[in-house]
Amino acid sequence: xKDAHIKQLKEYVNLVEDNxxxxxxxxxxxxxxxxxxxxxxxxxxxxxxxxxxxxxxxxCRILGGNVEKSLASACAIEMLHTSSLIHDDLPCMDDDDxxxxxxxxxxxxxxxxxxxxGDNLMVKPFExxxxxxxxxxxxxxxxISLLSKSTGFQGMIGGQVLDIQNExxxxxxxxxxxxxxxxxxxxxxxxxxxxxxxxAEMNQDKVALARQYAENIGLAFQIVDDILDVVGxxxxxxxxxxxxxxxxxxxxxxxxxxxxxxxxxxxxxxKALSVLKSFPDNDFLIDLTNSLLVRNY
Amino acid sequence: xKDAHIKQLKEYVNLVEDNxxxxxxxxxxxxxxxxxxxxxxxxxxxxxxxxxxxxxxxxCRILGGNVEKSLASACAIEMLHTSSLIHDDLPCMDDDDxxxxxxxxxxxxxxxxxxxxGDNLMVKPFExxxxxxxxxxxxxxxxISLLSKSTGFQGMIGGQVLDIQNExxxxxxxxxxxxxxxxxxxxxxxxxxxxxxxxAEMNQDKVALARQYAENIGLAFQIVDDILDVVGxxxxxxxxxxxxxxxxxxxxxxxxxxxxxxxxxxxxxxKALSVLKSFPDNDFLIDLTNSLLVRNY
Numbered sequence: 001x002k003d004a005h006i007k008q009l010k011e012y013v014n015l016v017e018d019n020x021x022x023x024x025x026x027x028x029x030x031x032x033x034x035x036x037x038x039x040x041x042x043x044x045x046x047x048x049x050x051x052x053x054x055x056x057x058x059x060c061r062i063l064g065g066n067v068e069k070s071l072a073s074a075c076a077i078e079m080l081h082t083s084s085l086i087h088d089d090l091p092c093m094d095d096d097d098x099x100x101x102x103x104x105x106x107x108x109x110x111x112x113x114x115x116x117x118g119d120n121l122m123v124k125p126f127e128x129x130x131x132x133x134x135x136x137x138x139x140x141x142x143x144i145s146l147l148s149k150s151t152g153f154q155g156m157i158g159g160q161v162l163d164i165q166n167e168x169x170x171x172x173x174x175x176x177x178x179x180x181x182x183x184x185x186x187x188x189x190x191x192x193x194x195x196x197x198x199x200a201e202m203n204q205d206k207v208a209l210a211r212q213y214a215e216n217i218g219l220a221f222q223i224v225d226d227i228l229d230v231v232g233x234x235x236x237x238x239x240x241x242x243x244x245x246x247x248x249x250x251x252x253x254x255x256x257x258x259x260x261x262x263x264x265x266x267x268x269x270x271k272a273l274s275v276l277k278s279f280p281d282n283d284f285l286i287d288l289t290n291s292l293l294v295r296n297y
Numbered sequence: 298x299k300d301a302h303i304k305q306l307k308e309y310v311n312l313v314e315d316n317x318x319x320x321x322x323x324x325x326x327x328x329x330x331x332x333x334x335x336x337x338x339x340x341x342x343x344x345x346x347x348x349x350x351x352x353x354x355x356x357c358r359i360l361g362g363n364v365e366k367s368l369a370s371a372c373a374i375e376m377l378h379t380s381s382l383i384h385d386d387l388p389c390m391d392d393d394d395x396x397x398x399x400x401x402x403x404x405x406x407x408x409x410x411x412x413x414x415g416d417n418l419m420v421k422p423f424e425x426x427x428x429x430x431x432x433x434x435x436x437x438x439x440x441i442s443l444l445s446k447s448t449g450f451q452g453m454i455g456g457q458v459l460d461i462q463n464e465x466x467x468x469x470x471x472x473x474x475x476x477x478x479x480x481x482x483x484x485x486x487x488x489x490x491x492x493x494x495x496x497a498e499m500n501q502d503k504v505a506l507a508r509q510y511a512e513n514i515g516l517a518f519q520i521v522d523d524i525l526d527v528v529g530x531x532x533x534x535x536x537x538x539x540x541x542x543x544x545x546x547x548x549x550x551x552x553x554x555x556x557x558x559x560x561x562x563x564x565x566x567x568k569a570l571s572v573l574k575s576f577p578d579n580d581f582l583i584d585l586t587n588s589l590l591v592r593n594y
Binding site: 028032033035036037040080083087090092093110111112113115116118119120122123124125126127129130131137138140141142144145147148149151152153154157158160161162164165176179 | 333337413
């Protein structure tokens with residue numbers, strides 16, 4: 001990415017990281033509940049690309065909205081994403097002991113606290129948006145509806161259901177893998193871009209275009225993840241290489257082969273870039289989209 | 298309860314049970330995600346008193362609101378309550394194999410599906426309320442904010458944290474037990490009464506009174522639960538008697554003794570009844586409040 005864009009990205013990430021905890025806890029003095037707050041804080045501060053909040057803020061900005069108006073929603077969506085990571089890592093789900101190079105929440109604390117920390121990160125975002133006086137009540141209601149739907153069984157949670165079912169499903173087709181990915185990874189990414197448009201008070205046409213862009217980068221993003229699991233660098237990724245193969249998992253790489261998977265990721269990236277042409281001031285987003293394709297973590 | 302009130306109660310319960318599933322799934326054709334929908338449906342249809350939705354609808358009605366306006370919120374709060382039951386029963390939490398006389402969700406299905414069914418029942422309610430066009434956007438936003446706060450670490454989830462911590466805490470005082478109960482059981486009950494007022498477009502004074510009523514019945518309700526665990530009928534309760542004692546759990550009965558616990562339940566019931574005097578058309582609620590004290594399940 002260009003230096004100016006790296007700087008802009010850092011500013012967004014800092015803005016999110018400086019405000020996540022404030023939105024989560026506010027002025028509440030949680031003397032007795034401090035364990036669950038520590039667990040939430042641990043997972044929220046574990047880093048990551050902060051892709052979803054960045055997309056919320058950048059879509060808001062390029063469409064003429066004040067970035068401040070999108071900050072609460074940006075933090076809210078990062079909480080929901082973090083919540084899903086905590087629950088996905090649980091022993092009864094993907095059973096992952098590490099996340100971003102650190103012990104996962106249930107290993108650092110314990111299982112019941114990880115369930116409840118995830119639960120809280122699943123409901124709190126809706127209070128944060130409902131209380132966000134920088135946007136109209138109608139916009140808040142639209143964002144909450146979209147965020148809830150994108151998180152539920154028609155989105156992220158539904159995608160996790162499919163993903164676990166795929167472990168034992170025979171004859172997984174590219175269609176099923178694509179649907180799984182569109183729900184599990186794509187739904188919140190798509191929601192982020194659409195929320196950015198809503199914060200800038202855009203109409204449905206713009207929101208639909210943002211969704212189209214996001215679905216394509218969601219697919220490209222997942223395919224690159226699958227590729228990195230085969231050819232990536234363990235240290236940069238913060239997780240072991242080859243875990244998909246070890247678990248005999250069906251991925252875009254096992255289904256299409258490495259070369260065709262790379263072509264597919266490029267295909268979706270190009271589709272995303274083509275939709276971006278309908279948006280003004282799109283330099284940063286073009287650079288970000290390309291960087292998601294060529295990343296090494 | 299009087300026959301007329303039993304009839305009214307049944308009408309409310311039927312209204313909720315007839316609409317829960319419709320609000321949950323709508324017209325969505327969930328061919329691939331049907332497992333998680335079956336799990337949610339199983340737990341939602343497992344019965345129970347439906348106390349929270351009944352309170353939403355009755356507070357709305359007595360304050361001059363149309364009951365139809367409160368139906369979506371009533372169903373939403375029952376989903377959140379059900380979600381907490383599913384997660385509380387998990388092996389890493391209270392590890393209960395039965396709920397209301399039937400296998401708990403993770404026994405009937407499996408653990409990962411129970412986690413995801415609970416997760417979905419935790420986010421879906423906010424979409425339902427956000428889409429509820431029978432009330433103003435401002436009322437929707439107020440209800441969502443209240444419901445999220447009452448569910449999170451300052452409410453139901455925080456109460457579950459305290460409850461699990463209490464298992465190993467030394468010297469549990471009545472204050473800690475009361476705070477645990479106010480959060481774990483009381484927060485959603487209180488939220489239900491307040492939402493009823495909001496659906497009837499009442500001001501903050503009325504909402505605060507409803508909250509006061511609810512906190513008192515929440516405490517009385519939990520104390521009666523503790524009493525029934527000692528002197529109740531296993532068949533009527535749908536769960537084994539003496540499980541608190543078996544787990545060496547500190548309850549209002551172990552802390553105060555059976556007789557003083559009964560007096561305490563009466564005390565809170567009387568306080569609740571006294572607050573009810575500020576509400577019009579309160580016959581049903583008086584009868585319901587008394588019935589919660591003398592119930593045998």
